[in-house]
Amino acid sequence: MPETAEATKATAAELVGRHFRVRDHYDVGREKVREFARAVRNNHPAHHREDDAVALGYTSLLASPTFASVIGAATTRTLIGSVLTEYDLSQTLHTDQVFEYFRPILADDRLSVDVVVESIRSFGDNDFITAKVTFTDADRLPVLVSTTTIVARKGVEIDPSMVETVAGVVMHGHVAQPGEFDGDPTGLVLLAPEEVVEPAAPASPRGVRTVPTAATVTAGTELPAAQMPVTRGDLVNYAGVSGDPNPIHFSDSAAKLVGLPTVVAHGMLTMGLTAAYLTDWLGDPSALGKFSVRFSGYVAVEPTAATTVEFTGKVKSVDAETGTATVVIGATSEGKKLFGRAIAEVRLS
Template identity: 55%
Template sequence: MVREQTIAQPETEVVVQQATLAGRRFRIRDHYAVGREKVREFARATQSRHGAHHFEPDARKLGYDGIVAPPTFASVIGISATRALLDSVLSHYDMSQILQTDQVFELTRPIVAGDRLTTEIAIESIRQFGDNDFILVTFSLINQHGEIVQSGSTTIVARRGVEIDPSITDTVENIMMHTRPVTVGDIADPAGGPLVALAADGPPGGRPAASNEIVHTLPDFDRLSAGEPIPAATAQVTRGDLANYAGVSGDHNPIHFSDRAAELAGLPSVVAHGMLTMSLAGGYLTSWLGDPTAIEKFSVRFSGFVPVTPEAPSTVEFSGKIKSLNPHRRSATVVLAGSSQGRKLFGRAIAEVRFA
């Protein structure tokens, strides 16, 4: 949540610390085991209805032994990685003053149930604009075979020098979910924390995975043309959907479930998670393609939000068009748009996809 109070200048030691953080690389100490039921839960929470997200026979039709995670599933792993950064090397920022502005996924191959993924993250840059720090964090997900299956980046904005009213802090703490990570003080942990520092100038620890060349898309590539629209569609979001997504994704920001928290943040009501709206857009794109594994890159810049009242569902409207075609690769660049109650949700939403 962001609520402006008295603005103070950042202390010199904080500015120095920010300057030394850019370029630092880390590995999450523990791997992430991708479970079949977790994939199904995420698919249900994001209304991703393709059969490959739920049933092995449908996944095998696409060439995979385990069910296939939706294109934005890596956000579940990313939330844990970002939290590890904020709990350690970025601990001088106030968690209540952090927002996400951009998200990019580059999918060499889909995440599949049974994968064991190691996460490497890097703080690429910290740019200061007024009282805001724009922190660009990149990531690589490396599977049990040493292959980089996905990579990408996220940009978060953290406010500096903002004095928070103690009464607001107390209110937020009373409604926040209790998700404090297990620390060395709780159990004997000889590893000494969730992050392992890596050499700043080293490459990611894995090798690029060989992408699956076979996709099973529905549109006939030879009949597509640049500028052609994609059939529009809608999705509905309720307060129950927000509660479910918060639990499945690990995004426990109270503006997504508490009217009081939303009010303190200056919002008209509880609002949907930005990553939920991106995931719904991914599902919309998958419905048109007919194959979630055909998405090679998906990037969004968030610019709006979906208010969700307790009385009725909120409707999200999606549309898109083909920006360009590559006949040699049989691929396309697709521009997506999303809106709710007349509010534009994405400043930019672009996907790179390939066809059979």
């Protein structure tokens, strides 16, 4: 099997369409499921208690809808750091995130992770890179597909003072260098075309037990508005639980170096809170079929005061025949929109 080091000889554009596999599988731990659910306020009992998961028809705890970001974000960082080496990870911004669910990730799942560079589009000095990450279980059945778009700048000189500041506050951990993959379980391996195998067809989705039903929900139905406070402690906790090393989420010095007024919440933390708002309404976290967000704003969090995030939602359409609905979600902080778009496709009882 060709090593990723061989791929680094190619330009980013030449790598579009190439498939990679994370060297080692990911074992989903029960306590990791619980701590991530706490970090993103996913309070449904099926994330925390086995008997409640069994009541929904599953054998173990259900991971939160955005749990895959823990694995996917690490995969994207490895992709930038070891394959798409024309870019600097510090000069990237997460712009779009889509999750397509075949079933919930469960505690005790053993997941294989494949990634393909779907497209690279250039606009001026910026490249928009879209990568699709496919998670499959031990039977090679698809569990979830995560599609991430980031904007990256090439050929940017990094201010030495920024490097020094970041070095003083960054979360430490081993980061593989280009060509260094021996012993790195998160390293990527380039697949030859004949090694790319489509996952087997997933089983038919289980029934759901939602509070709103296809019979009671109509186009225009509004979800109850909700508010969630976000503090610096929430940001530090999420940084540790998710493994996100970007210091703009916990260091004022790092945030101000990139032009931010203060520390800001992770985009994926905001998406996780939005998933909590949505599944609180649904009453069944396994009812999500697809969840997509385009990030357009940020949640600024001061040192000693919580920032409130406000959520609203409205049903855009309902298909009574299939028992599905499309929900549009809004999120604001200090009067500013956080999403250019946030849409969920859900199944209803």
